[in-house]
Amino acid sequence: MLNISSSKAAILVPIANPETATHLVSTAIDLAIDRDLRIELLTVIRVPEQLPLAAGKRLIDTEQDVLNDATELVQDHDIEVTGRIRFARSVASGILTTIDEYDIELTLLGWRGRPRRRDIVLGSHLDQILKNATCDVLVERIDESRKLDSILLPVAGGPNTKLAATVAGALARVHAAELHVVTIRSPTNTSREQKKAEEMQTRIIGNFTGVSVIKQDIIEHPSVTDILIDQSTNYDLMVLGAASSTLFKRSLVGSLPEHVGRESQCPVIITKRYQNARSLMARTVSQTRNRLPLFR
Template identity: 55%
Template sequence: MSNSTSQGSILVPIANPETADHLVSTAADVASDTGRPLDLLTVITVPDQVPLSEGERLVDNEREILDYAAEMVTDQAIEVTCRIRFARSIASGILSIAEQRDIETILMGWRGRPRRRDIILGSHLDQVLRKAPCDVLVKRMDGDGGLHRILLPVAGGPNTELAASVAGSLARVHDAEIHVIIVNSPKETTTEREEKEQVLAKVIAGFTEVPVITQEIIESDSISKTIVDQSNNVDLSVLGATSEDLFRRSVIGSLPEQVGRQSTSSVLMVKAYQDLPSRLVRLTSRIRRSKPITHLRNKLGR
């Protein structure tokens, strides 16, 4: 959660100048704080019947868009690379760059449109979130104002550290306050509450050079509604993905998705990269922990 230098690039796929303004400014903030380079990318889709080698003739104003995006950070000490990738789909183009280059983070935009049954956040977003070999940040594309107060809900899990790290970078660059909260459900046990409070304490202790940090523990029947209500008082909400189950359809979790659609603040959702072996270890651990409870229930039911 400190501003330690990391060498992996931040990949920012760009489609038009409107999205470039929102995405590049956020990526540049994180890059500036962490000393990381930016990799600006435009993917040009090539029809199946056309060889990828002939994709160059499909280039229109994409170079101008990349130049425009790069100019946004020319006054900052950030290394910037611009790329055009020819691919069969937007997602495959993004993923191929992420696999071939030293990409540590992908930052993508999301317009928060109503959910369709077959698509969660968006066809390209869903694929990148599922398959990317790196961290993925998803920013809701809405009007950005000044950044003075950041909301950071925490509950533990594999994405908490990344969410805190991103929030810390943005707070340092903008001299902004971070308001860290945990939301307890009345159904939670004392042990669960204590574990969340330990996470809260660890997150706050990990921040360095953040001007103002506040914390709050809230009791609520609806975690998502509480976070949405809290977002009314901030400029940006940073949310960690909650979905860990390998067999669930969700790519980022129902809670951050719901908050992302309803929040009045800008929203940045984060999903930390986890390789398959580590995810299987956690899944096996959860199954083992649940067995004694299952046995107890079976005995009580006899």
């Protein structure tokens, strides 16, 4: 295990399956290169309640091989890396404890996009991390392809749009990929709503630097979900911000990103920015005020 002390912010990559580890680590490397991050690789060994945590040591050999391979992949790019094995009662608790102990800025999770089970949104481990992580979280639907020449970035405002744009911009710069920023508006939108959409696109695009090709569109369509799934056939990656949540009803990623993530014809990264109770309360109050009638 390589352990490097650094003042750099870290991206945490929990890995277990060698078939998906390379893909996840490759994405983490891209983000680390662009944002000058260090990478924390983590393997969690689940130990049943009836056994002491130390009993997990007998499983280290198998997991160590996967961790070593991932660590070597990062080192090839001259990026600071730490590899850790943690014993925990659940995978989610092991990841969440690591986030808190090592001041993680961003966590990258893999997702297979399997059909949804009742009461489980993305997966039992992912759901717990999305609910409780004290850092930004990226959920990447694993795909066999690593080609990255074109990226679709749908924007609709909200607290997770900026993080989605940051991730899309980083990947576009590293791969010299074309970035397509798109807003979907309903045929029933007012001229004011259309103007807000145009202003939001202009603001987001104005923040990009070093991206070689940027395209922008505002598409009118009655179903955001259907048009994004249809558009996904034309891109190598889609980066989506999770839907907004409120203080009183905390969704995980929102039904639209979840559905698009499952049905998209290209890989998808869903972004969720960390918000503590104070920031959620402030945003809820702001949204409520915006809905109140004005008295003159």
